[in-house]
Each structure stands twice: as structure tokens, then as C-alpha cells.
Amino acid sequence: MDQGAVETGGPVAWPDRLSPGALLAAVPRSMVDEATEVCGVDERPPGGRLPPHVTAYLTMALCLFPDDxxxxxxxxxxGALSEFGDRDTAWEPATSSAIAHARERLGRDLLRETFYRVAGRPVATAGTRGxxxxxxxLMALDAFGLDVPxxxxxxxxFGYPNNGRARSARPRARVVTVxxxxxxxxxxxxxxxxxxSRTKMATSLLISISDDWLLxxxxxxYSFATFSAATRTGAALCWRAPARLSLPILEVLSDGSYLSALVDPAIRGREREELLDEARSGSKPDPAAAHVVRVVExxxxxxxxxEQIRLITNITDPGRLTAAELAGAYRRRLEDATTGRGPGSLPQEAGTVLRSTVPDLVHQEIWAYLLVHHAINSLICQATTRTDAGPDRVSLPRAVDIVGRTATGTAAPSP
Incomplete structure (x- = not known):
């Protein structure tokens, strides 16, 4: 069997079905054009210069070929643009200088606006495994850093990471995702x-949360403010607690988990004890000050x-979700992070430094990476859902390689 195939016990899903055309379909030109209008970028720059939609796709392609x-x-x-239906090709040859100027005209916001249009909703269906x-x-918040020149x-x-002894050699951007x-x-x-602060960045994303999510x-x-804001959305939560977080046992439950209370760290002394006593009595404290939670250790x-794992959840009834189910969901998320399919995995090798030497283009490049990551994972999800295979069975680096080879014409077309 070809190593790119996915063994499902029945049909076989071939990642080779990924192609530039499929990637373009995942980021439709109509959405790029909408973002172009919103950002006020000239749709037809004079003098045969690269138009915005071409520059947008080219910037995404730069993420697929970080070493080129x-x-x-x-x-x-x-060439793939005209092959897949783009007839607007009356521009000058794409020299390095022309590409640099085109990216400057594109600005920092156009690909961000495109991302919001493309990636605004989940892609998995009821038939998608996991x-x-x-x-x-199942959804997750995640944070990671990207080194920039x-x-x-x-x-x-962007600032420099500091480990307490020395400053990093390169600045780093922070990315928080849902x-x-x-x-x-x-x-x-x-x-x-x-x-x-990554917790403050995470709080700004909570507007996108739905009440049918387990986040x-x-x-x-974790911060008390971020957890409180997430609770107000109505979503179910399962967060790992920091080691330093005080979680007093209020009541041990049938599945070995226990009820505890999260108290605003600004509240101390007698007022804190009164909130804990209120929670022990079965009353719900003021959510601005404290939350009754269930702890799975x-x-x-x-x-x-x-290593001890402590999970805190606002699902306080074990009958709705058992401790084993919560631990299993968190374990699968950790496995994703260590196998290259997790939230922080981007289509680039570890340690790769972004190309852009000015902030506007760094922002542009990061949003291009996020778009490519969303597009490829969406395609993998669609393909594996149709064949009843889990998306975890397809390697993201393998899929990126397939897209890269089909872009250069070296991968045989799918039958």
C-alpha cells in the first residue's frame, strides 16, 4: 500500500486527492475579493502589477514552500490560477521586487479578513470521527509562538522572549486560536x-464560542477572568488547572471526581472563606466572585x-459526562499536540523563521499560515469523513507535501 494511503478497514482515502484546485476551493476567490473591498485595496493596480487576489494566493503559497x-x-x-479558472492574468512577471511591492500594497489586514470569512465556523460533521x-x-483554545526575523x-x-537569564535572539509573535x-x-x-498576555488574547476570542461546545x-x-468569561457563553468547559491553583474539596462524587470552588484571587481572608462556605452549603455563589466546579484528577x-493532571469543568453532574470521558477528551488533545496534528502545528518545520522583516508583512504572513492550515485540515476532514476514517489518520506534513508536489506538477493526478 502506498504510504500516503489511509487504512480504514474498508475504503481507502488517498491524500493525493489534495491539489491546488482543492486548496483554491477552500479559500474561494469571492472571499478574497470581499476582503479586498473591505480593506480598500485597489483591485486593479495600474501598470500590470500583481492584483490583490494573486498576491493573496502567492503569499499563502510562500507558506507551503518556506525554503524557496x-x-x-x-x-x-x-500557472495554477489560470489552470483552475482565473483568466485575469494580464500582469508583469512576478519578480522578487514585484512580489515585495505587491505584498506591501496588500497590507496587514486583507488576509486576516479573508480568514474570518473562510474559517468562521467548524467544518466537522456528525460523521467525522473524534x-x-x-x-x-469538541473544541480547544491554544496558544503558540512564531519566530520572526x-x-x-x-x-x-513583537518583543523578545526572555527566559530570566538572557533575551532570545529573535522577536516572537504570539498566536492564540480556537x-x-x-x-x-x-x-x-x-x-x-x-x-x-495569552489569557487576555484568549478572552477576546470567546465571542465565537457556541453553547453546544465542550471547550x-x-x-x-487559565485565569479566573478568562474561565469566568468562557462560563458566561453557556459552553461546557474542560480546562487543565495550573499546579498553583487552590482547589479545596467540597464534596467527593460517585466517579472519584470532586466539587470545588474557583474564587477570584483578588478576594482573600474572611470573604473568601464565606464564599467557600456558601459553595459547601450547595448554594451558587455570585459568579463574579466564585464558581462551583468539578475536578478530575x-x-x-x-x-x-x-505527572498529575487536574481538570476543572463546569459540568458538575457525573451523569452528564464522566471523569473518564473528560480525561479521555483531554488526553486525545495532548496526543494531537505531540503528533503534529494539534492546534499549534503549522505547515512549516519546527524552528522555521518567518520571512517578513517588517511588522505589517509579518501579520500578513501569519494570517496566510493560518489560512493554509485551515484549508488543508478542512480538506483532510472532508476526505476522511466521506470514507469513515478519522482525520488523525492523515499526516499534516504528508498532506502539505502532496499539495506542494501537485503545485509543481510532479504528483500524478488522482484517477
Whole structure:
């Protein structure tokens, strides 16, 4: 069997069905054109310059070929635009200088606006394996960093990581996303400087949350304010608690989990004890000050010894969702993160530095990466759902390689 095939026990799903045409379909030109109008970018620049939609697709293609020069990438993909129905090809050859000027004309916001139009809703269906747990759609908050070239402008815009001893050699952008666990596709994102709090960035994304979601999050995204804001959306939550978080036992439940209370850390002393007493009595405290939560604790093997995981959830009734189900959902999310299909996995090799030396183009490039990531994972999800295979069975790097090879004409067309 070809190593790119997905064994399903029945039909076989071939990632080779991915192609530039499918990628273009995942980011329709109509949505690029809408974003162009919203951002006020000239749709027909004078003098045969690259138009916005071509520059947008070219910028996305630069993410697929991080080691190639801009002119080489242009040669690989611009022909695909006319092959897949784009007849507006009356522009000058795409030299490095022309591409640089075209990206400057595009600005930082056009691809962000395109992302919001393309990725505004989940893509998994009821038939997608791993997308649902009982009646809840599995979703996650995630945060990661991307290194950018060291220039004075980028340093001032994004800031440098600092490990307490020395400053990093390169500035880093912070990205916080909402990701669909079943498809691994981003549905919302926020891009900002490394110096901006990831919990505050996560809070700004909560407007996209639906009340039929079970939203997972790691301990680095927990704050009382962020958890409170997420609770107000009506969504079910399952977040890993930081080790330092105090979680007093109020009542042990039938499945081994227990009820506890999250109290605003600004509240101390007697007022805090009164809130805990109120929670112990079965009353619901003022949600602005405290939340009754359920805690699931378990150990996982680690090379340095067992590591304790503490999950906090607003699903306080074990009959609605058991401790084992909550632990299983969080475990699958951790496995995604370590196998290259998790929320922080982008179509680039680890350690790759972005191309752009000025902040506007860094933002543009990051939104291009997010679009490509969403598009490829959406295509994988659609293909595997039709064959009843889980999207986890297809390697994201393998799919990126397929798209790259079909863009250059070296992959045989699908039958």
C-alpha cells in the first residue's frame, strides 16, 4: 500500500486527492475579493502589477514552500490560477521586487479578513470521527509562538522572549486560536506581540464560542477572568488547572471526581472563606466572585515520574459526562499536540523563521499560515469523513507535501 494511503478497514482515502484546485476551493476567490473591498485595496493596480487576489494566493503559497525564493514559488503556483479558472492574468512577471511591492500594497489586514470569512465556523460533521463527545462538539483554545526575523521594526512590534537569564535572539509573535478538535482546523485566531498576555488574547476570542461546545484548554490559558468569561457563553468547559491553583474539596462524587470552588484571587481572608462556605452549603455563589466546579484528577506516566493532571469543568453532574470521558477528551488533545496534528502545528518545520522583516508583512504572513492550515485540515476532514476514517489518520506534513508536489506538477493526478 502506498504510504500516503489511509487504512480504514474498508475504503481507502488517498491524500493525493489534495491539489491546488482543492486548496483554491477552500479559500474561494469571492472571499478574497470581499476582503479586498473591505480593506480598500485597489483591485486593479495600474501598470500590470500583481492584483490583490494573486498576491493573496502567492503569499499563502510562500507558506507551503518556506525554503524557496519568492520568484520560484511564483513560478510554481501562478500557472495554477489560470489552470483552475482565473483568466485575469494580464500582469508583469512576478519578480522578487514585484512580489515585495505587491505584498506591501496588500497590507496587514486583507488576509486576516479573508480568514474570518473562510474559517468562521467548524467544518466537522456528525460523521467525522473524534469531533463530538455526547452532545458536545469538541473544541480547544491554544496558544503558540512564531519566530520572526530580527529587525528593529519587528523587535519593537513583537518583543523578545526572555527566559530570566538572557533575551532570545529573535522577536516572537504570539498566536492564540480556537481550533476544532475533530478536524484540527482553526475557526478563530488572534495575533499579537509576545509581550501580550495569552489569557487576555484568549478572552477576546470567546465571542465565537457556541453553547453546544465542550471547550478544552491547557493550564497556560487559565485565569479566573478568562474561565469566568468562557462560563458566561453557556459552553461546557474542560480546562487543565495550573499546579498553583487552590482547589479545596467540597464534596467527593460517585466517579472519584470532586466539587470545588474557583474564587477570584483578588478576594482573600474572611470573604473568601464565606464564599467557600456558601459553595459547601450547595448554594451558587455570585459568579463574579466564585464558581462551583468539578475536578478530575489523575496521573500520567512521565520519564521523571508520574505527572498529575487536574481538570476543572463546569459540568458538575457525573451523569452528564464522566471523569473518564473528560480525561479521555483531554488526553486525545495532548496526543494531537505531540503528533503534529494539534492546534499549534503549522505547515512549516519546527524552528522555521518567518520571512517578513517588517511588522505589517509579518501579520500578513501569519494570517496566510493560518489560512493554509485551515484549508488543508478542512480538506483532510472532508476526505476522511466521506470514507469513515478519522482525520488523525492523515499526516499534516504528508498532506502539505502532496499539495506542494501537485503545485509543481510532479504528483500524478488522482484517477
Amino acid at each position: 525564493g519568492a520568484e520560484e514559488v511564483a513560478r510554481k503556483v501562478i 469531533a463530538w463527545l455526547r452532545q458536545w462538539r 530580527d529587525s528593529p521594526q519587528n523587535g519593537a512590534e 481550533v476544532e478538535c475533530g478536524s484540527h482546523a482553526f475557526v478563530d485566531a488572534e495575533v499579537g506581540p509576545w509581550t501580550r 478544552l484548554a491547557d493550564r497556560g490559558l 489523575y496521573d500520567v506516566p512521565d520519564h521523571e515520574g508520574p
